Amino acid sequence: MLIKASLLSALALVANVAPAASPPLYDLLIVNGQVVDGDGRTLDGVAIAIQGDRIVAVEPWLAQRASARRTIDARGMIVAPGFIDPHTHANAALTSPDADKRANLAWAFQGVSTVVVGNDGDGLSEAKRPGAAAGTNYAVLSGFGRIRRAVIGDVDRAATSAELTQMQQAVARDMCDGAFGFSTGLYYAPQSFAATDEVIALASVAAKMGGYYDTHLRVEGNSGIGVVGALDEALEITEKAGMPLHVSHIKALGPAAWGKAEAMIDRIEKARARGRQVTADQYPWDASGTRISSALLPRSAVDGGMEALRRRLADPAQAADIERAIEENITGRGGPDRLLVTGVVGNAGVTAGKTLAQLASESGTTPAKVAIEALRKGDANLASFNMSAENIKAFAYKDWVVTGSDGSTGHPRMYASFPKAWSDLVREGTMSIGRFIARSTGDTARVIGLEGRGFLRAGYAADIVIFNPERFKAVANYVNPTALSGGVQTLLVNGVPVIENGRYAGTLPGVRLKKVQKGTQCSAPPLV
Structure with a gap:
């Protein structure tokens, strides 16, 4: 009887033990890479698990206790959030009926998973059309140039009270439609015809709706009010509007202005010390890019x-x-x-x-x-070769400067700004890998206001670049500006490979990102 009772007790104990839990099965695991987060920290020994379009785990020893439908061995590679370009001119490509153009490969092969369009006051343009699948994500800005041209035209005069109200309503509509901020290109006609107060009146609308101010300064060289005066104007606009300032492609353009870079840096750092949110982006090229009509004509001529x-x-x-x-x-x-x-x-x-x-x-x-x-x-x-190497370097190492391309047709910056910056600043310079990753991902996400992107964290979008640090190089140059960059092994956009084994995967997982307006300001016709 004692033996029988013992046997029954043992069987009961076995019956009460829960079966061993099955290891998680993920869609994708990334293992063995040098993982660098969007804040610049190296995450030693971690693997990254992806389910659908989300990162679901970033943990050490994950590979030993989980399985996946697919595993990427990133040994010898850097694994980082997909790069974010805050200044591009990719509107037309991203909304083209041609899927090959919408792939946006000029940026994808640089490791860029998200671009901003509408800069320099261009605004939403064709990107306002919903549902255009693309190779990269894209965020849009409300553009002063597009709005002023639609309301006033190309003429040199101030807005009437009624026209000002129309333009303010247009900014509000753009913000309600998901724009992340207000963009100006005060260097370009017809925006150059607007006085500072007019710009403040429109910027204030975007400010009330949580937007930032992205600007091509009125002057980047030594003409007119000069680049320092133009920076002062941008600081005034954003202080009176009550919003962050982001200076596009910061530079001192032309030999007569090269000595002004120090004063620009001083202005910005003093503003930041007072608690102002002031940032800038920079491309690593010594030539700017524009048209004859913009570069050489007096504004009165147009x-x-x-x-x-x-x-x-x-x-x-x-x-x-x-x-x-x-x-x-x-x-x-x-x-x-x-x-x-x-x-x-x-x-x-x-x-x-x-x-x-x-x-x-x-x-x-x-x-x-x-x-x-x-x-x-x-x-x-x-392409206007009018920047000083010393100035480029002086701006590049500031912690408020992020990587940007100003990518546009005919200039290699469209195809190669991020790898060139990597070569100049990390491989040949003194910038740490972590700082480069932060200025190309997390810092930029904060500037724009992108939520859930720019970092390798559970719950964030699975926008991830895996690149070879020795082969990540610019191929494009001024003679051949459309050569795709090298060194990106894998680019995931919303969890889907756009680049796989160094080649385009033929996918279009990118979407238009929209800023969500909280509250009721967009539930009624916008009237400012």
């Missing part, structure tokens, strides 16, 4: 738009005045040998890949006349 300009050029007296102004601006940008034509617009009749100096020599005329003849029938993209 009052009324490009057709009005061409009518002025048909008048010999006005054409002579414009030519003199172009000559001055060529000098201010360092001379015609520093102005490289990178693309042709319309029937401009100039050759890409040659400087204005070369084109003038070949045609037996002057650089200013080459520019004027191009403007009579079209326009041209210019």
Whole structure:
């Protein structure tokens, strides 16, 4: 009887023991990589688990106690949040009917998982159309230039009271539609025709709805109020509007302005010391990119738009005045040998890949006349080699500066800004890997106000880049500006590989990201 009772007791004990829990089965595990989070910390020994479009675990020893449908061995690679580019001109590509363009590979092969569009006052543009699947995520800004042109046109005058209200309502509509902030390009017509108070009135609307102010300064060189005066204007706008300031592609443009970088840094750091939220982005190239019409013309010449300009050029007296102004601006940008034509617009009749100096020599005329003849029938993209290496470095190492591309057609910054910054600052410079990752991910997410992205944390979007630190390099240059960058092994966007084994995977998992407006400010027609 004793033996039987003991046996029954043992069987009862076995019956009461719960079966061993099955190890978690994830969609994807990333193991053995050098994991660097969006705050710059290296997370030693961790693996990353992904389920659907989310990171669900970032833990040590995870690989030993879990399984996955797929595992990526990232040995020898850096694993980081997908890079975030706060300044691009990718609107048209991201909303194109052509899936190959929507793949946004120029950025994906740099490790970028999210781009911002609408900068320089361009605004929502075609990106307002919902449902366009893309290779990368995209966030949009409300744009002053687009709004002012729609309400007032291209003319040089102040807004009426009624027009100001219309423009304020347009900003409110954009913010209700998910824009993250208000963008200006006060350097460009017709935005350049607006006084500071007009800009404050519109920026204040975005400020009340939680937006930030992203600006191409009114002046980046030494003309007019100068770059320091333009920075002071941006600080005034954001102080009176009550919102963060983000300076696009911070620079001191042209030899006459190179000595102003120190004063700009001083202004920003004093503002930050007073508690102001002031940041900037920077691309690592020594040439800016724009058009002849924007770089060389006086703003009075484009009052009324490009057709009005061409009518002025048909008048010999006005054409002579414009030519003199172009000559001055060529000098201010360092001379015609520093102005490289990178693309042709319309029937401009100039050759890409040659400087204005070369084109003038070949045609037996002057650089200013080459520019004027191009403007009579079209326009041209210019790479303007007018930045100092010392200034670039001075801005780059500030902890309030993040990586950005200002990516646009005809300039290698569209295809290679992040790997070039990596080469310049980490491989050949003194920046730590952690600082580079932070300035390209988490810091940028905070600037924009992106929630749930920019960090490797449970519950965050599975936007992840895996790259080879030795092979992560720019391939594009000024002669071949559209070469895809190398070194990105894998890019996940919302958990889906866009780049896999160094090649495009043929997927379009990117979505438009929207800022959620809390409260009731968007439940009624916006009237400011």
